Amino acid sequence: MTQFFSEAASAEAVNARIGEDADERLREVMSALVRHLHAFAKEVQLTQPEWETAIDFLTTAGQLCSAERQEFILLSDTLGFSMLVDAINNRRPGAATENTVFGPFHVAGAP
Structure with missing residues (x-):
């Protein structure tokens, strides 16, 4: 689990904060959304x-x-x-x- 936010581990830092009581499917969907959104911003170097x-x-x-x-x-x-x-x-x-x-x-x- 990543404790601190960094550009390299941004998605991991955000996903580590999803509550343990979150619905399993919601956790899966939102974690994937965060990973892909962060990858998109990094790929295009979003300003x-x-x-x-x-x-x-x-x-x-x-x-x-x-x-x-x-x-x-x-x-x-x-x-x-x-x-x-x-x-x-x-x-x-x-x-x-x-x-x-x-x-x-x-x-x-x-x-």
């Missing part, structure tokens, strides 16, 4: 202004959300993340047509 722009973007998206409008789902769609989650949760044989989330071409119960 402070870039980080601030990202925070502003996420803040604005959150402020636009309402009961009728969910901007983070639209962001997930834009990044291809919604399709990836659908593909993971609805794996098909190699010769099958590609998955699609609900949309104009969705047909309930399609083979």
Whole structure:
């Protein structure tokens, strides 16, 4: 367990602070998120202004959300993340047509 935060061991330091009473699956998901997010920042050498722009973007998206409008789902769609989650949760044989989330071409119960 890493006690102190350093650039080299940043993810380990953060993940070491996850409470022992945390749900096991939540711990797995959040630990992986932290590892990948920290690896991304290191890979692109994220600058402070870039980080601030990202925070502003996420803040604005959150402020636009309402009961009728969910901007983070639209962001997930834009990044291809919604399709990836659908593909993971609805794996098909190699010769099958590609998955699609609900949309104009969705047909309930399609083979």
